[in-house]
Amino acid sequence: MREVLIDQAKRLVAERHPDASAVVLAGSVAAGRARAGSDLDLAVLLPDGRETHRETLRHEGRVVEVFAHTGAGLAELRAFDAASRRGVVQQLYATGLVLLDRDGRVARIVADCRAELLTGPPPLGPEQRENLRYALTDLLDDLGDAPDRLEALAIGAEVLRTAADLLSDHHRAWTGTGKWFPRRLLAADPDLGRRLLEAHRALGETGDPTALAAAATAALALAGGPLSVGYRRGWPPAARGAAPGGKR
Incomplete structure (x- = not known):
């Protein structure tokens, strides 16, 4: 099953993104948990000047999630996902299976994303x-x-x-x-x-x-215990969290 899905992922990229410099297959397929109806999660590194985007499509009867990035777009997304404390893009590259790496860049990206995941997100202010x-x-x-x-x-x-x-x-x-x-x-x-x-x-x-x-x-x-009386915040808030006087 895994090899069949890997071959399908390669065909999709060849058809839709023949100029891709790198491709990483992530999700259940990379983790070895794929089932007959599993979708494909693909990170595709595009040349500069192309559009960074996410696209859901159907290829050969299977749902595919394509996460297409330029180098600059990927750097922005990594910074955004670190700040949001979710590390989605980092997880995608760090745990995926490299299917294509024309210039060696994705190997460095994978190593950097693994290091970021190990380090963890920045602490809250x-x-x-x-x-x-x-x-x-x-x-x-x-x-x-x-x-x-x-x-x-x-x-x-x-x-x-x-x-x-x-x-x-x-x-x-x-x-x-x-x-x-x-x-x-x-x-x-x-x-x-x-x-x-x-x-x-x-x-x-x-x-x-x-x-x-x-x-x-x-x-x-x-985290420091309950906080109620004495709490005060101005508007607009300087940081993510509860609006003053209201719920999160």
């Missing part, structure tokens, strides 16, 4: 961290006062995300969305991360927020 502490403190108050399960579930989702952001920052670990959210959270802190995830599931199953509140409070403690 003091104001960003305070914003998250304030937001989580406020959310935990709301969670304890939620009048019904629907509100508790909505608040609980925000509690989980905000606690995960603080916990990931504490460990200088990358964050994620979708399926990558639990994967990255468990990688950041296998014990407390699992407590948060299982407590969020328990909230959905039973409506009881006790376990989630306890796990999120533990994450908050690692």
Whole structure:
């Protein structure tokens, strides 16, 4: 199966990007987890002057995600993904399978992306961290006062995300969305991360927020503890986080 998908990826690039200088096949195929219906994730390095873009297409009946970059565009995306603390592009190149490298550049890119992932994202600034502490403190108050399960579930989702952001920052670990959210959270802190995830599931199953509140409070403690009275921010905010006087 893997060799079949690799050959298909090479045909797609030859058809659509014959001038590509490098191609990296990522995702489930590179990880050896591909199934019959798996899509293809391709990073394609284009010559300068071309457009950096992302495109979803169907090739030979299979969905393909193409992440096409010029050298300058890739550098911008790496900086953006580092600042967002998600490291998406870095993960794409660092864990992928190199299918083409005409000039040796992608080998250096792969090495640099692996180093960036190992180093972790830059730490949050003091104001960003305070914003998250304030937001989580406020959310935990709301969670304890939620009048019904629907509100508790909505608040609980925000509690989980905000606690995960603080916990990931504490460990200088990358964050994620979708399926990558639990994967990255468990990688950041296998014990407390699992407590948060299982407590969020328990909230959905039973409506009881006790376990989630306890796990999120533990994450908050690692970041400096609750923050409420004394919090003040001007507008516009200087850093990402809660707007003054409101929720994140």
